[in-house]
Amino acid sequence: MPRKCEICHDARAILRRPKTGQRICNECFYYVFETEIHNTIVESKLFRRGDRVGIGASGGKDSTVLAYVMKTLNERHDYGLELYLLSVDEGISGYRDDSLETVKRNKEQYGLPLLIVSYEQLYGWSMDAIVETVGRKNNCTFCGVFRRQALDRGALMLDLDHIVTGHNADDVAETILMNLFRGDIPRLSRCTEITTAGDGYIARSKPFKYAYEKEIVMYAYLRRLDYFSTECTYSPNAYRGYAREFLKDLEFVRPSAILDIIHSGEAMRVASDVQLPTLTQCEKCGYISSNALCKACVLLEGLERGLPKLGIAKSARHAQEILASEPTVHNVGKAVEPVHFERLREKAQAMRDRRLKHAGASPCSSAACGGERKACACIPDSTA
Amino acid sequence: MAEKSENTINLSVEFSGGMELLMKDKMRKTQIDLPVSSQQQPTTTVRDLIIYIRDNVVAEKKELFSKDDTVCPGILVIINEIDWEVEDGIDTVLNNNDNVLFISTLHGG
Numbered sequence: 001m002p003r004k005c006e007i008c009h010d011a012r013a014i015l016r017r018p019k020t021g022q023r024i025c026n027e028c029f030y031y032v033f034e035t036e037i038h039n040t041i042v043e044s045k046l047f048r049r050g051d052r053v054g055i056g057a058s059g060g061k062d063s064t065v066l067a068y069v070m071k072t073l074n075e076r077h078d079y080g081l082e083l084y085l086l087s088v089d090e091g092i093s094g095y096r097d098d099s100l101e102t103v104k105r106n107k108e109q110y111g112l113p114l115l116i117v118s119y120e121q122l123y124g125w126s127m128d129a130i131v132e133t134v135g136r137k138n139n140c141t142f143c144g145v146f147r148r149q150a151l152d153r154g155a156l157m158l159d160l161d162h163i164v165t166g167h168n169a170d171d172v173a174e175t176i177l178m179n180l181f182r183g184d185i186p187r188l189s190r191c192t193e194i195t196t197a198g199d200g201y202i203a204r205s206k207p208f209k210y211a212y213e214k215e216i217v218m219y220a221y222l223r224r225l226d227y228f229s230t231e232c233t234y235s236p237n238a239y240r241g242y243a244r245e246f247l248k249d250l251e252f253v254r255p256s257a258i259l260d261i262i263h264s265g266e267a268m269r270v271a272s273d274v275q276l277p278t279l280t281q282c283e284k285c286g287y288i289s290s291n292a293l294c295k296a297c298v299l300l301e302g303l304e305r306g307l308p309k310l311g312i313a314k315s316a317r318h319a320q321e322i323l324a325s326e327p328t329v330h331n332v333g334k335a336v337e338p339v340h341f342e343r344l345r346e347k348a349q350a351m352r353d354r355r356l357k358h359a360g361a362s363p364c365s366s367a368a369c370g371g372e373r374k375a376c377a378c379i380p381d382s383t384a
Numbered sequence: 385m386a387e388k389s390e391n392t393i394n395l396s397v398e399f400s401g402g403m404e405l406l407m408k409d410k411m412r413k414t415q416i417d418l419p420v421s422s423q424q425q426p427t428t429t430v431r432d433l434i435i436y437i438r439d440n441v442v443a444e445k446k447e448l449f450s451k452d453d454t455v456c457p458g459i460l461v462i463i464n465e466i467d468w469e470v471e472d473g474i475d476t477v478l479n480n481n482d483n484v485l486f487i488s489t490l491h492g493g
Binding site: 023061217231252 | 466
């Protein structure tokens, strides 16, 4: 007995939403899914007209759907954004090379410019080389640290105002659980923010923060979007896997658990007597850091000196002491000197000045936009 | 269109989202002749198909496909282009020539 859509009461229901339990047809699904993302963007005031926005694109399901939806909403609601695809090549053979092919196809399919930055090019060390040196246990730490910085480097190379990533509700809920399990208070306090920004670094947002992974997959399936789907070769030992399995079991029993965990995370506050790290700039490369040397520089130093445990877990506290005391025992010579962030910022500023000059723009006087824009307005509220 | 025989129904089954890597020959598509239950009513359900696949088609890491006679959480089941949760989930009745797609969501985005 075919069930009718609970929204339009006309077409046949083809999907049951985990969020609401409603059984709906594909047209209504596209509408609610896209409208909810639009509402998230408008309510959180993520963008301003004229923003250059980089979509962190891996070729996977979330970033492919993100690229499609951002492009669709940008056009439909006239956000006035300039969209770019920004991809990171970690140098994982058999995994990343395939998914990058997908990103290159996305570039053609969506008509968006693409920049790919690689660990090899930025740091001199691919993940394959790192895993060979470090082994399979802590390699995800290297990858996560380098990727975060690599995206910021790529964003400066394109002079972007904002980066968006495809992290979905399941990811955010998993992260909250992981940080809870590991007692990582600084991360726990930041991980529910929809936009992480400040300290002069490029704002980074998650428009899919409240979108269920199931819906993203169904959206890609129904819209016939092209994406790459395989587990990273090195991931089976990642800690996140445990949180993911636990979360999936919770979702099975009570689908709203995912949004409820996010809601709990958003409501939590750090006790006033907990010491949070103060942020500073890395002495070596100028990147944001809680210590004298940023994590990426510590890890690179460790790789170069044949001390692969440097900066991993407990030993992180002693990194500075170890670096000071150990002689240069084993210099691999692979690392390239990462470009200093001051230099990247100077170049980005120069690009911006050329662009504004070319467009005949005069600086906006509004305090909110820092005098750098042609026009200054939040994306207006629109009833879809 | 395959003929329905007395004891089996013919189904076209697909695997995607990485699911295919667990199957024999890493197959993405296959035809399965699923044994029908011997009673009068056509009570072949998705549960029967999942058990059949677990026992005959999965080549490795069975625990990533199925847990407690159903698919692992995170695996979507789509029958004739419709989410099984619109129907009766694991108790949804299957008919001859139905198409069943298993999509894994358990990978990076």
